[in-house]
Amino acid sequence: MCGIAGYHGHLPPGKARALLERMCAAIAHRGPDGQGIHVESEAGLGHRRLAIIDLSDDGAQPMANDDGTLHVTYNGEIFNHVELRAMLEARGRSFRTASDTEVLLRLYEEFGTECVGHINGDFAFAIWDGARHRLFLARDRMGVRPLFHTTHEGRFYFASEAKALFAVPGITAEIDPVALDQIFTLWAPIAPRTGFKGIFELPPAHLMIVEDGRTEIRPYWALSFPDAGDVAGDDAGDDAGDRGNRPDAELAEELRALLEDATRIRLRADVEVGALLSGGLDSSIITALAARLAPGRLRSFGVTFDDPEFDESTWQRTMAEALGVTHHAVACRAGDIAGMFPAVIRHCGRSVLRTAPAPLYRLAQSVREQSVKVVLSGEGADEIFAGYDIFREARIRRFCTRQPNSKIRPHLFRRIYPYLPSLQQQTPDYLAAFFGVGADSPEDPLFSHLPRFRTTAGAKMFFSPELRSTLAGYDAAHELVSLLPDDFRRWHPLHQAQYLETRFLLPGYILSSQGDRVAMAHGVEGRFPFLDHRMVEFASRLPPEVKLKGLREKHILRQAAAGLLPPTIANRPKQPYRAPDSASFREEGYAADLLSPAAIADTGFFNPATTAKLLEKSRRSGLSGFRDNVAFVGILSTQLLSKELSKTAPCGA
Amino acid sequence: MSETVHSQVRTFVIDNFLFGDHGTPLADDQSLIENDVIDSTGVLELVSFIEERFGIAMADADIVPANLDSVARIVSFIERKREPVN
Numbered sequence: 001m002c003g004i005a006g007y008h009g010h011l012p013p014g015k016a017r018a019l020l021e022r023m024c025a026a027i028a029h030r031g032p033d034g035q036g037i038h039v040e041s042e043a044g045l046g047h048r049r050l051a052i053i054d055l056s057d058d059g060a061q062p063m064a065n066d067d068g069t070l071h072v073t074y075n076g077e078i079f080n081h082v083e084l085r086a087m088l089e090a091r092g093r094s095f096r097t098a099s100d101t102e103v104l105l106r107l108y109e110e111f112g113t114e115c116v117g118h119i120n121g122d123f124a125f126a127i128w129d130g131a132r133h134r135l136f137l138a139r140d141r142m143g144v145r146p147l148f149h150t151t152h153e154g155r156f157y158f159a160s161e162a163k164a165l166f167a168v169p170g171i172t173a174e175i176d177p178v179a180l181d182q183i184f185t186l187w188a189p190i191a192p193r194t195g196f197k198g199i200f201e202l203p204p205a206h207l208m209i210v211e212d213g214r215t216e217i218r219p220y221w222a223l224s225f226p227d228a229g230d231v232a233g234d235d236a237g238d239d240a241g242d243r244g245n246r247p248d249a250e251l252a253e254e255l256r257a258l259l260e261d262a263t264r265i266r267l268r269a270d271v272e273v274g275a276l277l278s279g280g281l282d283s284s285i286i287t288a289l290a291a292r293l294a295p296g297r298l299r300s301f302g303v304t305f306d307d308p309e310f311d312e313s314t315w316q317r318t319m320a321e322a323l324g325v326t327h328h329a330v331a332c333r334a335g336d337i338a339g340m341f342p343a344v345i346r347h348c349g350r351s352v353l354r355t356a357p358a359p360l361y362r363l364a365q366s367v368r369e370q371s372v373k374v375v376l377s378g379e380g381a382d383e384i385f386a387g388y389d390i391f392r393e394a395r396i397r398r399f400c401t402r403q404p405n406s407k408i409r410p411h412l413f414r415r416i417y418p419y420l421p422s423l424q425q426q427t428p429d430y431l432a433a434f435f436g437v438g439a440d441s442p443e444d445p446l447f448s449h450l451p452r453f454r455t456t457a458g459a460k461m462f463f464s465p466e467l468r469s470t471l472a473g474y475d476a477a478h479e480l481v482s483l484l485p486d487d488f489r490r491w492h493p494l495h496q497a498q499y500l501e502t503r504f505l506l507p508g509y510i511l512s513s514q515g516d517r518v519a520m521a522h523g524v525e526g527r528f529p530f531l532d533h534r535m536v537e538f539a540s541r542l543p544p545e546v547k548l549k550g551l552r553e554k555h556i557l558r559q560a561a562a563g564l565l566p567p568t569i570a571n572r573p574k575q576p577y578r579a580p581d582s583a584s585f586r587e588e589g590y591a592a593d594l595l596s597p598a599a600i601a602d603t604g605f606f607n608p609a610t611t612a613k614l615l616e617k618s619r620r621s622g623l624s625g626f627r628d629n630v631a632f633v634g635i636l637s638t639q640l641l642s643k644e645l646s647k648t649a650p651c652g653a
Numbered sequence: 654m655s656e657t658v659h660s661q662v663r664t665f666v667i668d669n670f671l672f673g674d675h676g677t678p679l680a681d682d683q684s685l686i687e688n689d690v691i692d693s694t695g696v697l698e699l700v701s702f703i704e705e706r707f708g709i710a711m712a713d714a715d716i717v718p719a720n721l722d723s724v725a726r727i728v729s730f731i732e733r734k735r736e737p738v739n
Contacts, residue, residue, distance in 0.1 A: 422694040429717040433686045434693050458689040461674065613672035625694035 002061070003030030003048035003520075004073040004147075005164045006126055008135040008210050009155030013039050020046035022167040027160050029347075030075070030520045038062040038071050043128045043135060045073040050523050052077070052269050052374060054099035062128075063101045065109060069131040072105050075160055076123030076145045077527070079265040084118060108136070116207055116220050120265070120532060124202075126158055135210040141221045142380070142531045143191075143204030143507025146516055150199050156210050161517070162199050162349050173645045174198075175351075175638070177470045180605065183351050184634055185457045185476035188508025190483065192217075195350030195641070204507045221533065223503055225495035225540050227487065248546055252559040255538065259560065262532035263289040266376060274299045274372040276363070276526070277327060279315025281554065281561070281572060282378030282387070286529055288564040290376055291323045298325045299372065303332050303363045309419065310578055315569060322566045330366035332359040337584035338591070342640050347521040348513045351638040353456065353630045355579045361518035368522040375519075379510060380530035383502040384539035385554040386494060386547040387574055392416045394448035394497050395548065397435050404438040416551065419575065422624065445481055445488060448497030453477050459631035462606045462614065480504065494544040502536075582623040582632040591615075594639040603642040606635050658707070659728050665702050666724060670695055681725040686718065696721065703727070709734045 005023035007016075016039045024035050024046040031048025038045045047061040062073045078084065081100035084107060089095070093106045107115040108127055113136055122144035127136045137158060139147045149158040152171050159165050166173045176197040179189040189195055191203040202208050205221040263286060267273050275287040277300035291298045300320055304313040313329055320327035337358040344361045345352070367375055382388045393416060400409045410431035417423045423431070432438065440450045463471075480500075488496060519526050529535070539547070542556060549555035553574055561570060585591035593599060595615045597608035614623075614632060623629050663679075670690045671677055685691040691699065699721060700711050709731065720730040 420693070422692075422697050425697060426693055427713060427716050429719070430693070430696055433718050433722070439687065454689060455692060458692070461671065461677065461689075465676075607674065610672035610674045613668065617669070617672070625692050625698075627689070627692055628694075 002050050002075045003027035003160040003164070004046065004075045004124065004126060005157075005159040006043065006045040006073055006128075006135075007155050007157045007168075008043045008128075010042060011039075011044065011155070013041075016044045019168065020044050023157075023159055023164040024048050026163040026167045029523060030160055032523045034060060036061050036073075038064070038073075038128075040071075040128065040130060042133060043130075045071055045126060045128055047073045050373060050525065052271055052525065053081070054097055055270050056098075058097035059099035059101060061101055063099075063105060065105050066096075069129070070105055070108065071128045071130070072101060072108075072125060074101055074104055074123060074125035076121060076125070076140065077268075077525070078103055078119050078121040078123065079268060079527075079532075080120040082265075082268070087118075113138075113207055113209065120534070122527070122531075124160065133211065136207070137202060137210070138207040138220070139202045139204055141205040141533045142502075142511065142528075142536065144511055144516065144526075144528065144531065146512060147202040148194065148199055149202060149208070151215075154213075156215065160520075162194060162196055165199060171198075175605070175641065175645070177467055177605075178474060178476075180351060180463075180467070180638065181460070181471050181474055182476040182479075183353065184460050184463075184630075185453055186480060186504065186508070187353055187456065188505060188512075189350065190476070190479060190504065191508065222485070223499060223536065223540065224485070224487070225491040225499065227490040228492040228495070248556065248559060251542060251546060252556055252562075255535075255556060255560040258532070258535050258538055259285070259529060260289055260293070262529040262535050263376065264293050266527040266529050266532075267293055269374050271374060272299070272372050273374045273376065273527070274301055274367060274370075275325070275376045276300070276367075276378070277302045277316050277319060277325075278378070278577060279312035279319060279569075280378065280575060280577075281558070281565075281569065282381035282530065284315075284319045284378070284565050284569050285381075285557070285561045286376050286378045287319065287325060288323055288561075289529075291325050298323075299370065300325045300327045301363060301367050301370070301372075301375065302327065302329050303359045304329050305359070305579070306331070306333055307580060310580065312575065315572070318566060319569055322569075328366065328370060330363055332362050332579070334580055334584050335587065336362060337579060338588040341584075341637075342590070342644075343521070344518060345637050345640040346644050347517045348637075349517070349641070350513070351634055351641060352509075352513050353459070353634045353637075355581050355584055355633055356577060357513045357518050358584075359579050360514055361521060364519040364522040364524040367524050373523055374525045374527060377526045377528050378530065379515065379526070380506070380528050380536075381554065381557060382574075383498060383506050384530060384536055385557045386498060386544075387554045387557075388501065389416050389574065389576060390448060390452060390501070391494060391497050391548055392551050392553060393435065393451070394493065395551070397437060397440065397447075397451075398442055398493065400432055400435070400437040401440075401442055404432070410435075410437065412551070418573075442493075445484055445496060446477060446500070448493065449500055455626050456630055458627040459634055462610050462631050462635060464605055464607050467605050492544045494548055495540070498540075581629040582618050585632075585636065586618065586622065591636055594636060594643065599639060600635075603639060605638055605642075611635055658731050659724070661706065662727050662731070663724055665699075665706075666690065666727075669698060669702075679724070681728075682723050684718075684722050686722055699727070703731060707731050707735065 033051040034049035036047045045062040078100045081103045124145035124147035174197045192200040209216045302316040305311040396412045407428045410428040413431045546556040600608040
């Protein structure tokens with residue numbers, strides 16, 4: 001796990017080395033254990049190292065093959081490196097180090113660009129193939145590790161984070177208005193677009209070849225679901241999957257075996273591996289499996305809040321005691337979020353709509369303070385086993401839409417949002433109206449996500465007339481629809497909803513702003529057993545009803561985990577991970593400065609007068625609505641980012 | 654009187670939900686939900702405004718879009734509730 005950077009094109013060697021050093025320095029937080037640079041006439045590679053496997057200098061990068069025709073700079077882990085090494089040795093390849101980096105090199109020697117299909121791992125890498133004059137880049141299937149790129153003055157540049165690209169003289173950081181519209185609708189830019197104009201990311205599960213001044217980008221894997229069949233309706237087609245005649249117990253058994261193996265290979269490291277433990281079902285399962293598999297005493301880490309609305313510390317303690325793991329709880333207080341937020345936005349490199357990345361940034365800091373640099377995480381289970389509220393919400397909306405005048409059915413909405421007081425107090429008429437019953441067409445491919453997109457996009461009311469005019473009617477949701485695969489409409493509604501979450505929000509927000517960027521800010525690597533592609537493929541083929549059984553989320557996962565967890569945790573309803581949003585900034589002076597009419601007018605993205613009223617409402621009574629909080633955090637983070645960019649504007653040179 | 658109710662309601666909706674953005678056209682009969690003016694928290698803010706400003710106690714059964722989902726409906730609801738007093 002590390003930071004990578006480099007270029008393809010001609011640069012004088014002296015200049016090239018200095019440039020790569022600057023690029024690496026910009027992402028030094030990703031790899032505090034060492035730095036390496038390799039320069040040739042047509043390409044240069046840089047590497048910041050976080051040593052995890054083969055801690056010796058043998059594992060240093062960029063690494064060359066025997067005759068020096070190949071060089072690799074690589075960020076991430078190949079979890080099946082042991083098996084790949086054995087397979088390559090059986091095919092006659094010999095190894096000179098114990099590192100997984102060499103496995104990648106040999107794999108490329110053996111299979112060329114097809115090598116990615118063999119890897120079970122989280123990775124972003126670049127291989128300079130000097131004999132072919134070709135730069136080959138690739139990114140893992142789910143989008144755990146980042147890879148940004150751009151072209152400038154005829155040269156191709158890449159790096160783990162956009163920051164490193166801004167170290168190149170002439171490449172400037174400018175907020176992309178279209179990305180703002182995407183964030184203020186979908187919560188994340190749609191890859192390859194990033195938060196910055198002219199800076200792109202290689203989408204997850206894609207590879208890229210830069211050769212003879214041409215670039216080719218193509219997928220090597222894709223998330224997919226089986227056809228639902230021809231029967232219409234929500235419950236119909238629930239057997240869309242390759243269940244065959246297999247009973248739940250058998251599916252659960254296979255799931256358990258896969259999850260154990262996915263966890264086992266993610267414990268491979270020459271340093272201590274810890275576990276993130278939120279107290280929820282998913283991280284508890286992973287921690288429980290790891291506690292059984294890990295040699296010695298497993299250490300777990302969790303974040304706690306003062307406000308009982310967000311705090312899960314009781315559950316963390318219950319689980320830690322049941323498993324006999326040593327649990328480290330780190331408190332995140334309202335003031336902490338405001339204090340950390342500028343650094344969090346600097347690392348995320350884009351606007352965000354929630355403060356949720358901040359406590360995770362604090363958590364990673366605490367993990368690092370305990371000298372742990374690798375942690376397992378339960379992230380991904382909610383996507384692949386349908387744990388999020390949005391899946392249940394969509395099912396209820398379909399159910400209500402069949403009888404739009406029912407006064408009984410809308411009560412179900414209250415059941416899935418017990419933690420939202422404002423919904424508990426609503427009449428069925430209002431509940432139906434809020435969730436678009438009767439207004440949203442069940443045939444809309446975005447049906448499951450329409451209320452979320454609509455409410456989020458409500459925050460665009462704060463966009464300035466200039467920004468609106470630049471966007472000229474652009475609609476992020478419309479673009480999203482254009483990117484859906486051809487067979488999307490044939491999938492079961494639950495699978496359509498899962499695709500939208502897993503393909504877009506997971507890499508675009510969860511794994512980046514709440515994942516890689518905040519963890520790697522402290523040189524901490526997250527590993528995600530639920531996102532092992534074997535697990536993802538297995539889950540995608542499961543019939544919808546074993547994932548979301550009625551309104552019971554992650555049914556099959558709960559069954560698979562039977563016996564692993566204390567019953568109180570095994571049967572615990574989902575509590576989404578949330579953190580205090582605008583309330584975190586009520587006492588914070590910088591928020592008022594950045595949201596002042598002068599500061600808002602200066603950046604030009606938002607309307608100074610309405611933003612002033614938003615700030616005033618926040619001070620007067622606090623903001624309790626979703627739209628208001630999204631707007632507040634979204635505007636504040638955009639302002640912070642603008643301020644950060646203006647500081648670093650005349651970079652490099 | 655009704656002009657006063659109307660202007661008070663309109664001002665509240667624009668200030669509180671549109672943050673004083675008079676540039677956004679808001680017709681009196683426009684749905685507040687369908688136009689993303691109001692969310693579930695907003696409805697409760699609206700109820701609290703009606704109760705406090707106009708001294709009307711709102712029963713659960715009163716809190717329905719038929720009574721509250723546009724400026725015109727809110728005004729008419731308030732006037733209906735106030736009639737016995739006048």
